[in-house]
Amino acid sequence: MDEAVKRSLACLLLACAGAAGAQALHDPTRPPASLAAPQAGAGAAAAGPAAQPAPRLQSVLVGRQPGGRSVAVIDGETLRVGELYKGARVTRIGQDEVELRRGGARQVLKLNAAAALGHGIERIPNQ
Numbered sequence: 001m002d003e004a005v006k007r008s009l010a011c012l013l014l015a016c017a018g019a020a021g022a023q024a025l026h027d028p029t030r031p032p033a034s035l036a037a038p039q040a041g042a043g044a045a046a047a048g049p050a051a052q053p054a055p056r057l058q059s060v061l062v063g064r065q066p067g068g069r070s071v072a073v074i075d076g077e078t079l080r081v082g083e084l085y086k087g088a089r090v091t092r093i094g095q096d097e098v099e100l101r102r103g104g105a106r107q108v109l110k111l112n113a114a115a116a117l118g119h120g121i122e123r124i125p126n127q
Contacts, residue, residue, distance in 0.1 A: 055074050055075050055085065055086070055100070055107075055109060056074065056075055056109070057072060057073075057074055057097070057098050057109035057110060057111055058073045058074065058075070058076070059072070059073040059111075060072050060073075060093060060094070060095065060096060060097075060098065060111060062093065062094070062095055070093035071093070072090065072093050072098045074098065074109065079098075080093075081093055085100060087102055088100040088101060088102040088107065089101050089102070091106075096110060096111040096112065097109060097110045097111065
């Protein structure tokens with residue numbers, strides 16, 4: 001009987017040792033690392049260390065009726081036309097884009113992630 005107890009303990013120890021070396025589980029709901037951390041590329045190096053990451057348009061809700069309310073979510077902040085986002089005024093909310101103006105600079109944020117990589121700031125004359 002002592003031999004059976006020893007075998008049981010040995011099997012238990014081997015099972016615990018195998019579980020200790022197991023890999024951590026992958027979270028399928030976690031966003032890709034490319035979206036979570038800013039990429040160090042040529043654009044980031046040229047902008048300098050003090051440059052803030054570009055705002056990200058996450059959602060747009062446009063009213064169906066003419067003159068209906070439109071709402072945009074930029075970096076988790078819900079905004080309407082005329083409101084300020086980090087010093088830039090929301091001037092237009094479209095089906096898949098939002099226009100921000102800061103002084104003479106205009107910035108268009110797009111919902112499509114591929115198009116968002118190419119968004120930029122454009123200088124326009126003061127009106």
